[in-house]
Amino acid sequence: MPFNLLVLACVTYVAFLFLVAFVVERKAARGAARWLRSPVVYTLSLSIYCTAWTFYGAVGYAARSGLEFLTIYLGPTLVFIGWWWILRKLVHIGRQQRVTSIADMISSRYGKSNLLGVIVTVICVFAATPYIALQLQSVTLSFGVFAAAGTYGWAMPDTNSTALWVAAGLTLFTILFGTRNLDANEQHTGVVTAIAVEAVVKLLALLAVGIFVVWFVASGPADIVARIHASSISDWELVPSRWAGFTLLSGAAVITLPRMFQVLVVENSDERHLATASWAFPLYLLAMSLFVVPIAVVGLEVMPTGANPDLFVLTLPLSQGQGALAMLAFLGGFSSATSMVIVASIALATMVSNHVVMPLWLSLRPAQSVSGDVRRLVLLSRRLSIAGVLGLGYLYYSLSGGSSALAAIGLISFVGVAQMLPAMLGGIFWRGATRNGAIWGLGIGFAVWVYALFLPSFGPGAALPIDVFMQGPFGLDWLRPYALFGVQGMDPMIHALFWSLTLNTTAFTLGSLFSFPGPVERVQGLAFVNVFDTERAEPQGWVQGRAEPEALLVMAQRILGDEAALAFFEAQAQAQGKAGYLPDPVPEFLDALERRLASSVGAATAHAMITELAGRARVTVADLMRMAGETAQIMEYSSQLESQREELTRTARQLRDANEKLTQLSVQKDAFLSQISHELRTPMTSIRAFSEIMMEGDMPPEMAANYARIINEEAIRLTRLLDDLLDLGVLENGTVQLNLKLANLSELIERSLRAASHTRPERSFTIQRDLPAEQIFLRTDPDRLCQVLINLISNARKYCDSAQPELRLVVRQRGARVIIDVIDNGTGIPRDKQSLIFEKFARLTDQMRAGGAGLGLAICREIMVNLGGSVSYLPGQGGAAFRVTLPLRLEKSPHERAA
């Protein structure tokens, strides 16, 4: 096959995946992607366990070591069948604590320790590097197969630069999709769906090759059985230590590999999906391994001796002249490699940015946690981390020479990530596990792995001198990397697995027994181990009242984005029974906020940021009580009392608010009468005075005309006031006639700005608009909407007290609703007045001073109710800010609809 055609096929395939991911993201954004979050997609996304290693390497593995390749599927199968014990708990904890990665989970469990986060991140990066190199190698090798088969078209560049191009392409794709979201939220619906598609492609490809081999090369299953008996594979004998070791290893890997943790826990959208995956995923693995042995046997028979068995899946169809089938197999392998690299680098980048870059940046510039744009930094550091991770993979590939058999590299990674198993399982099942134990266990396990497996994998004399292999370092015989403590004759892989996990577990256990957990650690330990009992864990010991809600809002906006942060604060305020204000910084709220932030930047960083603003009490009596599980009943009773007390407090606050409002309203009612009197008497005064003057007669005609004009003007003013009052009456009764038509929002805003510029024309405002965002066609009453906008803009012109006044108009479309924010940069409206401004005749300036009649905002509110929307004050925007919300298409007036 011509090489350029191959490149074209790859590019087309990637573009197709891109399209899938893109369409899905857009659907998900509109909330229309419920079926995409189905158990089927979840199960298929788990298949990134089957990388190019499985796709190509399993056949090679079978050709070399017979049925031993099955252990790689056996471990995960056991873990999934027994999902009730481990996976269910992991996923539940992951969702409850809003875990962003495996490093985040371990760090969060052990007292939100960032040191642990860093250690786990380092282990993962080290362990994943050979694995990513493996994927680059398999894609490069498969390119090589095609390039060798055809001589026309472009010549294939040397393997090293092919690998470089592949790495660069994958970096681009991953950055585009893994970090496209400005929310930096940890779920990537688009990517997960693209991976599910790839899972289908690789399964179909392998099945197609298998069917071809069994029924078209051989003559059916019976023939295959005969051939297996004849081949060397049937001579294979089971080595119990290897069999048990590799089964344990693959079982550990399926929950500790960063990419598996990502799809299994972080991307999980519904815990019930796990029940489906528990039987469907083993079934998928079974289908993937069904034809491995037949392909290996026939390959060994048909292919010339010396042919690389790792590539039989590809070379066998090619040698039989099946170009199209080989192409399908190639795409299957390509899918396996790309999906693994994409998810692995997203997972690793999340860890690197949350546990290394962010804490570093926060400790260098603590003040920036409140004022800097954290979101951009998070995204940037993730993008750089993705490039860094893939760069390391490429580096390993070119350093290790890409020569070792595929299976060997994969197992090295497995042993590396398996080091997290003791800390992870200990963390979710043993309350006595402590941070120190985890640090010791992970540290020692990692060191043994590096020394006994990772460094030797570069070959004798490459990373470790040959002397060390033969005599041990400094002549210490018992420290030889392949024969630690004088244990000889073990398989190197099993040897490293045995010693690293044994020493790791011992250090973890002893370290935990001999150290004492800190307060946060105790709380987290309880929350993890008893995750199913403590659905609503008590909040931690935040010191109430230390944090200013405004500062918290600003910080949350930097991380979550304006929209999401505001929505979160509004929901929390609602729950506290004070809708329309910022929530009180009570411990429950701080806890919820920390958890929400943790989903973007990880538990340790979120904890540090909130502590920065709120401060935290040391161990409280409540903490200690919670530790004593035996007092659960007392706790239950007191928590009931607590919730009743909370309920009472909330009701009391609502009553107090209502009472305050009534008192204020009564004061306002007096003011209303006095105001009406004033507004009527002022024009009357002029009219009476001038009419009396004119009644006396005897004045020059031009003077008479002038006075008549004044009388006329004042009469008009009186009429206008009465009109306003009547307008308000009509709007309040809901008997208003709306004139609905289609209108362009941008033009309405333009019109309103022009009309409002007559208010205090001497002031020049800087006006910020987003014209493209304003291009929305509304079906509404345009004149009424303009009336509201003119009023809000005029108010800003009148009352904004900044020396360089600015006016921002922010337009957004959220589903079928349109949001228009009118924000100035003045001092805004004091909190105690915010609930009054929409009342009739409410004027914020002293009652004794002159101003408008105070009907404007009351009319605005009534108009918006009639347009099926609302207008409200937005607190915490750094100036006076009003939000107008209205439906995109108003069909009938709400009153008519109700009737």
Add this chain to the structure above:
Amino acid sequence: MVARHAMLIEDEPNIAEAIRFLLRRDGWEVTTLGDGGVAEARVREQRPDLVILDLMLPGRSGIEILEALRATPDTAGLPVMMLTAKGQGRDREAAERAGADLFMAKPFSNAEFVAAARSLIRA
């Protein structure tokens, strides 16, 4: 006879125009001011024979200006007429407490107004 000087502090231009016409026809010299903020300083500077103060003014309320004038000896006895459009008892009380010599509710009859202005000078 030197013309009697009245200073009118009123933010409604049409009402100010009417009062100016009435007083001038009656032989007064009239200065008008539309803003409460500078009123006290002008009064001290120009020393009018009568001050006519509106209750609701931009800048500074009529009551505040009146209190300030009553607080220093040289203007403590200056005749002050207070105008208001609210016409409520409470406002009248507040004006009297602050030391207004006369309180006039809007709208008023022209004849009554001129008579009141004259009475304040004579008294």
